[in-house]
Amino acid sequence: MDISAETLVKTNFSTVDWVIVICYPMISVVLGIIAARFVSNMKDFVTAGQSLGTALGVATLTGTELGLITVMYSAQKGFTGGFAAFHIALAAGIVTFFVGATGFLIYRLRAMEVLTIPEFYRRRFGRKTQILGGIMMAFGGILNMGLFLKVGSMFLVGITGLTDQNLPLPAAWGLPGIPALPAIMIFLLSLVLIYTCLGGMISVVLADYVQFVVLSFGLLLTTVLAIYKLGWTNIFTAVEQLKGAAGFDPTIAEGGFGVEYIVWMGFLGLIGCSVWPTSVARALAAESPGTVKKQFMWASVSYLIRFLVPYFWGICAYVFIMTLEPQLKELFFPEAPGAEAVDNLYAMPIFLGRILPPVIIGIISAGMIAAFMSTHDSYLLCWSSVLTQDVIAPIFGDRLGPKTRIWLTRVLIVLIGLYVLYWGLLYKGREDVWDYMAVTGAIYFTGAFALLVGGLYWKRASSTGAVFALLGGSIAVIGLTPVQDGIGHFFTFVADLVPVLAGPIMAIPGVSADQIDPNVLHLEIPSARVGLVSIATTVVVMVAGSLLFPDKKTPDVAADQGR
Amino acid sequence: MSLSLQFWIVLWKIVLIGGLILFGSMAVWVTIAGVFDIKRLFQRLAESHEKEKGESS
Numbered sequence: 001m002d003i004s005a006e007t008l009v010k011t012n013f014s015t016v017d018w019v020i021v022i023c024y025p026m027i028s029v030v031l032g033i034i035a036a037r038f039v040s041n042m043k044d045f046v047t048a049g050q051s052l053g054t055a056l057g058v059a060t061l062t063g064t065e066l067g068l069i070t071v072m073y074s075a076q077k078g079f080t081g082g083f084a085a086f087h088i089a090l091a092a093g094i095v096t097f098f099v100g101a102t103g104f105l106i107y108r109l110r111a112m113e114v115l116t117i118p119e120f121y122r123r124r125f126g127r128k129t130q131i132l133g134g135i136m137m138a139f140g141g142i143l144n145m146g147l148f149l150k151v152g153s154m155f156l157v158g159i160t161g162l163t164d165q166n167l168p169l170p171a172a173w174g175l176p177g178i179p180a181l182p183a184i185m186i187f188l189l190s191l192v193l194i195y196t197c198l199g200g201m202i203s204v205v206l207a208d209y210v211q212f213v214v215l216s217f218g219l220l221l222t223t224v225l226a227i228y229k230l231g232w233t234n235i236f237t238a239v240e241q242l243k244g245a246a247g248f249d250p251t252i253a254e255g256g257f258g259v260e261y262i263v264w265m266g267f268l269g270l271i272g273c274s275v276w277p278t279s280v281a282r283a284l285a286a287e288s289p290g291t292v293k294k295q296f297m298w299a300s301v302s303y304l305i306r307f308l309v310p311y312f313w314g315i316c317a318y319v320f321i322m323t324l325e326p327q328l329k330e331l332f333f334p335e336a337p338g339a340e341a342v343d344n345l346y347a348m349p350i351f352l353g354r355i356l357p358p359v360i361i362g363i364i365s366a367g368m369i370a371a372f373m374s375t376h377d378s379y380l381l382c383w384s385s386v387l388t389q390d391v392i393a394p395i396f397g398d399r400l401g402p403k404t405r406i407w408l409t410r411v412l413i414v415l416i417g418l419y420v421l422y423w424g425l426l427y428k429g430r431e432d433v434w435d436y437m438a439v440t441g442a443i444y445f446t447g448a449f450a451l452l453v454g455g456l457y458w459k460r461a462s463s464t465g466a467v468f469a470l471l472g473g474s475i476a477v478i479g480l481t482p483v484q485d486g487i488g489h490f491f492t493f494v495a496d497l498v499p500v501l502a503g504p505i506m507a508i509p510g511v512s513a514d515q516i517d518p519n520v521l522h523l524e525i526p527s528a529r530v531g532l533v534s535i536a537t538t539v540v541v542m543v544a545g546s547l548l549f550p551d552k553k554t555p556d557v558a559a560d561q562g563r
Numbered sequence: 564m565s566l567s568l569q570f571w572i573v574l575w576k577i578v579l580i581g582g583l584i585l586f587g588s589m590a591v592w593v594t595i596a597g598v599f600d601i602k603r604l605f606q607r608l609a610e611s612h613e614k615e616k617g618e619s620s
Contacts, residue, residue, distance in 0.1 A: 053603055055596030058589070083575045090578055205604070209597050216590035220583060236572055248571035298589060304578075305586040312579060 011161035011353035017362030021156075024214075024366035025191050025373060031206040053287060056209060057295040061282045062302035063208025065272070066215065067375025068152040068368050071310040073433035075348035078314025080432065082239045082247030084255050085311045088265045093304025095269035100296030105274045106283040108456045110292045115284060117277055117448060118390030124455040125463040127394050129470070133451065134390030136470050137277060138383050140444030142416055143423075144437055145379045150424030151345060151433055152372040153184040158349030159365055185421055188369070192376040193417045205285075207377060211370035218367040219309050222356065226316040229355045230324075238319040264528035267535060268438055271445045273303060275452060277386065278378045310348070317351035325354075345433065384412035431481050435527045439479035446534040447473030450542040458546075465545030469538040479530035484510075484523045491521040 077085045099106060114120045118137060122130035156162075162180035227235070239247040246255030250262055273279050273296060286292045321328045328350065331342045356364060388409045393400050400408070431439075450469040454461030477483055491511060495502040496519070505511060505521065514520040 053596075053600035055593045056600035056604065059593050059597050062593075083571070086575045086578055089582075093582075206601070209601065212590075212597070213594050216586065216593075220587055220590070223583065236576075240568070240572075245568050245571075248568055248575065249566070251566075298593075301582070301585045301589050304582050308579060308582050 011159065011350075012356060012358055012361055013160045013353055013365070014358040014362075016359055017365060018160075020359070020362035021365050021369060025188075025369055027207075027210060031210070034206075054291050054294045054298065056205060057282055057286050057291065058298045058302065059212040060205045060208035060285075061279065061295065061299045062216070062306070063211045063371070063374040063378075065279065065375075066212075066302060066306040066371060067148070068155055068372035069148045069375060069433070069437075070306050071313075071368065071371065072151045072155055072345055072348070073437065074307050074310035075314035075317065076345050076432055077434050078311030079318045079344050079347050080314075081256050081311075082243045082315055082318070083236075083311075084246060084248055084250040084252070084257055085314075086308060087250040087257070087262055088269075089304050089307035089311060091262070091266045092269040092272060092307055093300050095266065096273040096303040097297055097300035099270070099274045100293050100298075100300060103289070103293050105452050105456060106280065106292050106296060107289050109280065109452075110283050110286060110289040116386055116389055117275075117280055117452070118386060120455065121451060121466065122390070122394070124461075125451070125466045129451075129463050129466045130390050131394050132467060132470050133448070134386050134394075136447060136473065137444045138387050138391065140440055140442070140473075141277065141379070141383045141386075142419065143443065144440040145376075145383075145416075145420060146423035146427060146440070147433055147436060148372075148376060148379070148424075149185050149189055149420045150181070152376075153181055153188060153424075154343070154345050155349045155368055155372075156184050156188075156365065157181050158346040159353040159361065159368075161353060182425065185424060188372060189376075189417050189421055192373050192380065193414055207370070208374045211367065211374045214363065215367040215371050218364045219305070221360065222352065222364055223309055223312060225355060225360075226313060226351075230316055230319055234323075235316060235319050238323050239315060242318075242322055258528075260526070260532065261528045264438070264531050267531070268441075269303070271441070271449060273299070275445050275449050276441070277382050281378070281382055313348050313351070317347040320351050320354070321347060380413045380416055381409075383416055384409045387412050428482070431527060436480065438531060439476055439527050442476035442479065442531045442534050443474055445473070446476055446531070446538045447471070449535065450538040454542050454546065460546055460550065461542065462546040462549055462551040464549035464551075465542045465547075468545035469542035472538040472541045473534055475537060476530060476534040478525065479527040484525065488521050488523045491523065492519070495519075495521060 074085075077088070098104070109117075109120060112120060112123065114123065118130045118134040121133040157180050162184075230238075243255070246252045249255070250257040251259055253259075253261075282295070283292045286295055321332055332344060332347060334341055352364065353361065388400075388405050392408060393405065447470040450472075451461075451466050454465065454469075478487070488511075491505050491508075495505055506513070508523075510523050510525040512522050512524065514522060
């Protein structure tokens with residue numbers, strides 16, 4: 001075993017912890033089997049019969065939004081950005097409280113008694129908008145969850161010390177073994193698919209509650225242990241020495257944030273709680289519009305903590321690696337020319353694997369797996385039910401019966417699960433996972449924001465404006481680094497083919513020549529800028545489309561119910 | 564005008580400690596009240612199924 005493999009394998013994870021980790025997810029599978037007995041129609045399957053009380057609503061909202069993917073990408077942001085990343089958490093908490101206090105968007109949506117956002121599109125803008133909205137939502141959303149499985153599995157691989165390891169297969173197969181990461185991806189995906197297909201939202205809610213209890217106390221305990229290990233004052237001093245002011249001040253652009261990024265995060269905070277379908281699904285499942293407001297005000301604490309604590313763990317992992325573990329420092333920040341750094345997503349799980357004692361590490365890992373499962377189940381259920389209810393059913397003229405719809409939703413859950421496995425192994429982007437999530441989500445939510453605000457608060461919003469806004473949101477895809485690379489290659493091709501166009505192409509913002517080969521062009525636009533431009537575009541085309549092409553017939557403005 | 568480094572350090576310390584205390588309190592409340600909500604959820608679902616059965620027969 002070489003020195004790097006030996007360093008990565010070191011962990012306190014023991015056999016007892018393996019037993020805890022393997023047995024714990026079975027609780028969710030059992031809950032799914034129990035819940036299946038209570039499902040008799042699509043309303044039960046998708047919104048748990050719209051019977052959630054405030055506490056259970058907070059637990060399930062937290063359970064969904066505090067997923068393992070959130071913990072991982074947030075820890076990565078804390079690792080790279082330091083305490084300056086805290087501004088994202090603060091923005092999310094404040095904006096969610098504002099939404100809860102005012103009922104902005106969610107109150108009126110719940111008052112309309114719709115099951116999904118595209119159903120609102122249908123009642124407000126018509127069937128075509130519902131179908132297009134459903135497609136855009138599912139496209140952005142499924143792309144958005146593309147990295148969940150891989151990143152979640154990386155946590156388990158990192159904390160158990162299985163990084164770069166092969167899991168043994170039966171000797172009779174004559175194969176060398178299967179790499180740990182894809183093996184764990186397949187295991188976790190199988191568990192999620194089984195219980196989500198069985199019980200729908202009822203099993204999701206129960207699993208979320210169990211996850212909330214285990215994970216919330218686990219988060220607090222781990223944070224205390226991390227502070228105990230590194231020292232409260234030392235953490236701040238080390239970040240100050242290693243990162244300087246950029247490690248604390250988010251307005252400093254050199255630290256990876258800046259004012260533009262802060263504005264983008266403020267908007268993402270608003271979207272994350274009031275437009276993002278999995279959050280809205282919880283609002284629509286509440287027992288009354290009044291409960292929704294209480295639920296969101298309480299959940300603002302969760303929206304703050306779901307980012308804050310993992311950022312802090314990422315910061316602690318950074319301090320641990322930079323000040324106490326020179327071998328890990330060499331792996332994550334190699335000084336040798338040409339040496340490849342270990343993916344910094346592994347930093348936090350490796351850190352936890354070193355500081356948490358046996359049994360506690362098993363419980364925390366089990367809690368994280370529960371977090372992973374509760375996010376996956378909600379997202380799988382959300383996108384599959386959108387495709388069933390808002391794309392396929394309207395195409396068939398709503399002739400599909402309840403049993404066919406539930407069956408179709410289950411098939412789609414499996415298909416989306418298989419895609420997530422495929423995409424997790426395939427995608428190679430350079431951006432932080434959080435920025436990948438923001439950009440892919442923006443494909444859907446920038447258009448949805450314009451439709452929801454326009455549809456609920458502006459009587460003149462028309463179906464043509466809505467279609468324009470939905471399509472306008474798709475420009476957010478430019479924020480992905482592989483897409484920017486593709487556009488860069490295209491510009492290079494065009495400039496080679498028609499040299500006279502090279503000058504105008506170079507004048508496009510974000511386009512630059514390669515430092516080594518000036519004939520190769522690159523496009524590099526910050527994801528925050530792409531996101532903000534997408535929002536502005538969708539709002540402008542929504543207003544322009546509505547004013548230029550007003551609806552001839554007054555829509556079913558059931559939104560008035562909420563006024 | 565940018566704020567001093569000391570301001571940001573103090574702010575993030577307050578946000579972290581305050582957030583942890585708030586979240587700890589909320590976790591205790593949700594854990595206890597959630598049990599009662601689950602009971603109520605199953606009661607409602609059972610009632611609605613009974614109603615559906617009654618209507619279909």
